[in-house]
Amino acid sequence: MTWITRNYEKEFENLLNTPKVLVIHGPRQVGKSSLVNRMLLKKKQVFKGDGNDLHLRELLESMVLSRIKSAFQGYEIVFIDEAQQIEKIGSALKLMVDHLPDLKIIASGSSSFDLSNKIGEPLVGRQTVIMLYPVSIFEMVKNAGGMHVYQDLENLMVYGGYPEVLVAGSNEAKVDTLIHLRNALLLKDILELENIRHSSKLMDLLRLLAFQIGMEVSLNELSNQLQIAKQTVERYIDLLEKVFIIKKVQAFSSNLRKEISKSHRYYFFDNGIRNAIINNFNPLKFRNDVGMLWENLMYSERLKTREYKKIYANNYFWRTYDQKEVDLVEEREGKLFGYEFKWQAKKTKPPKLWLDTYPNASYQVIDQKNFLEFLTD
Numbered sequence: 001m002t003w004i005t006r007n008y009e010k011e012f013e014n015l016l017n018t019p020k021v022l023v024i025h026g027p028r029q030v031g032k033s034s035l036v037n038r039m040l041l042k043k044k045q046v047f048k049g050d051g052n053d054l055h056l057r058e059l060l061e062s063m064v065l066s067r068i069k070s071a072f073q074g075y076e077i078v079f080i081d082e083a084q085q086i087e088k089i090g091s092a093l094k095l096m097v098d099h100l101p102d103l104k105i106i107a108s109g110s111s112s113f114d115l116s117n118k119i120g121e122p123l124v125g126r127q128t129v130i131m132l133y134p135v136s137i138f139e140m141v142k143n144a145g146g147m148h149v150y151q152d153l154e155n156l157m158v159y160g161g162y163p164e165v166l167v168a169g170s171n172e173a174k175v176d177t178l179i180h181l182r183n184a185l186l187l188k189d190i191l192e193l194e195n196i197r198h199s200s201k202l203m204d205l206l207r208l209l210a211f212q213i214g215m216e217v218s219l220n221e222l223s224n225q226l227q228i229a230k231q232t233v234e235r236y237i238d239l240l241e242k243v244f245i246i247k248k249v250q251a252f253s254s255n256l257r258k259e260i261s262k263s264h265r266y267y268f269f270d271n272g273i274r275n276a277i278i279n280n281f282n283p284l285k286f287r288n289d290v291g292m293l294w295e296n297l298m299y300s301e302r303l304k305t306r307e308y309k310k311i312y313a314n315n316y317f318w319r320t321y322d323q324k325e326v327d328l329v330e331e332r333e334g335k336l337f338g339y340e341f342k343w344q345a346k347k348t349k350p351p352k353l354w355l356d357t358y359p360n361a362s363y364q365v366i367d368q369k370n371f372l373e374f375l376t377d
Contacts, residue, residue, distance in 0.1 A: 002167045003038070006031060007139050007308040008130060012039045015130065016077070016104050021093050021123055024108040026132035027244035027269060029181060031163045032108045033081050035132065045076040051085030051109075060092040068095055075103060083107040083119070090122035097126050110243065133244075134161035134270045136304035137375045146372050153368070154284050157293045160272025171281070178276040201226055205236050206277045209246060209266045213274070213292040214327065216251075216263040216319070237266070244269050247303065252316030252329045252336075256357060260319045267299045294343040295327060298366055298374070302328065302339075305375050313337075324351035326363065336361035345369050 049056040083089050159174045168174045223230040240246045246266050253261035268274040313332035319325040326338040350363035366374045
């Protein structure tokens, strides 16, 4: 399989050479295990385990220090994949950090809600957390240059950036891979760990969200359409966020009466998964949702870029009741940065109320001509 160089490869050694546990979050099948295994190729005395291994689970869940020390003493590095499957994994790792100080520990997981809960409190101050997403345009430019991204832009909008999808030899193979990801992997954490009774309702919810990218979504309307309680819809959405399928964005407001303040929008972490959910892999010229695909791609890619470049910001959208809007508002460095996503390049004036209300804010339209600067510079 063709290897795509990931952002963390250059800094992996520095991430590892600390007295802290390296925790890697991210969706299933984005290459967390492959990245770690590649980085550990030249390392000696390495133990690689999986949270689904019964012997490893029994050992770590026992919390018996003498057993844990005797099992891992002598190793240089311990890597535990799917660590969220192990009860009290945080406490077990704390024992290892405290009593095996020369040991380097890596834990990865595809379920942020379970892994964070189990690792968080015991390892306060003892962990370094990084996120690995589907392959980003930021990484693609570093791998193959910006021209490659321009040439492959339609494929990225339709099929997304999962590593296995990117290296698939044909469009048919890309579709098969995405259908497999949709059916067998992405909902596994929710269906298994959270005992969801009606998985069909979960898929119906995802389809509804997929058709409302860039729009305000009403939980009451979703509840009525799905014929389930509003609280259940909220719970499902929360779980879908925590397994890195969707991202919720709230409205930005300074409490002006004209501004929407209690609404949300939802984006998908990957365009290919979004299209797999609605079973639409048509070329762009045959689609009526190109604007949605562009907005979703720009939003998700911006999250990846900020994560990898360590740009810290709060995310919002801005909209008024008379339909004036800014697709993405980043609140960072004490300033507001507004971005509007347009597939077709055209002159677009910033909303007057936006500039009047926030005179120090910026405004920029992101289209096919300047998106690479937006995602790489």
